Amino acid sequence: DAGVIQSPRHEVTEMGQEVTLRCKPISGHDYLFWYRQTMMRGLELLIYFNNNVPIDDSGMPEDRFSAKMPNASFSTLKIQPSEPRDSAVYFCASSLGTGEGYTFGSGTRLTVV
Amino acid sequence: AQTVTQSQPEMSVQEAETVTLSCTYDTSESDYYLFWYKQPPSRQMILVIRQEAYKQQNATENRFSVNFQKAAKSFSLKISDSQLGDAAMYFCAYRGTGAGSYQLTFGKGTKLSVIP
Numbered sequence: 156d157a158g159v160i161q162s163p164r165h166e167v168t169e170m171g172q173e174v175t176l177r178c179k180p181i182s183g184h185d186y187l188f189w190y191r192q193t194m195m196r197g198l199e200l201l202i203y204f205n206n207n208v209p210i211d212d213s214g215m216p217e218d219r220f221s222a223k224m225p226n227a228s229f230s231t232l233k234i235q236p237s238e239p240r241d242s243a244v245y246f247c248a249s250s251l252g253t254g255e256g257y258t259f260g261s262g263t264r265l266t267v268v
Numbered sequence: 269a270q271t272v273t274q275s276q277p278e279m280s281v282q283e284a285e286t287v288t289l290s291c292t293y294d295t296s297e298s299d300y301y302l303f304w305y306k307q308p309p310s311r312q313m314i315l316v317i318r319q320e321a322y323k324q325q326n327a328t329e330n331r332f333s334v335n336f337q338k339a340a341k342s343f344s345l346k347i348s349d350s351q352l353g354d355a356a357m358y359f360c361a362y363r364g365t366g367a368g369s370y371q372l373t374f375g376k377g378t379k380l381s382v383i384p
Contacts, residue, residue, distance in 0.1 A: 188372070197377065198374040200371045203371055205370075210370075254363075254365070257313075262311050
């Protein structure tokens with residue numbers, strides 16, 4: 156298995172632009188999570204899905220953030236419009252069931268200038 | 269809400285020696301899972317070890333072992349025979365089993381340096 160695949164690995168964009176991050180979970184995993192990592196706040200859960208359905212989006216910082224999971228093999232996290240304070244590493248992770256650890260993707264480092 | 273606390277922002281160990289990283293957590297659940305993740309400079313998050321709360325036996329994975337004290341809500345990681353490749357950030361994490369609590373809650377991390 157290729158693991159959790161995220162793209163792009165790095166993204167630099169100008170303030171006000173739309174940014175879309177992509178994730179392909181491990182086949183057969185029924186949970187998908189989006190996390191954000193910053194030096195100040197550590198790893199924060201943004202949203203998670205179970206069987207493609209959003210379960211908890213209470214961590215999404217504001218309406219500028221949205222996430223979708225149109226099918227079991229693909230998810231997106233969109234920021235529109237982006238702001239410099241959105242600069243962070245964004246991780247996608249998936250798991251099978253509720254007792255297992257996550258498998259993380261390699262993350263997307265987003266820089267908004 | 270569950271919280272995870274790692275009280276050691278940084279630690280160092282001599283190569284081939286043993287080091288213990290501390291973690292405490294707060295929860296009202298009786299059944300849950302605990303994890304240690306390693307994040308090297310490559311930023312990849314790597315699962316090191318997993319412990320099920322209902323199992324009294326401490327988990328072990330090669331040079332990595334845990335000391336799980338359920339009553340004290342403590343979950344420390346011991347690394348034996350430390351190697352240069354063990355240098356990384358280490359995160360302790362909690363995952364519940366109740367409905368709506370399936371996300372991982374992470375501590376702030378401990379940066380481990382290995383001295384040759």
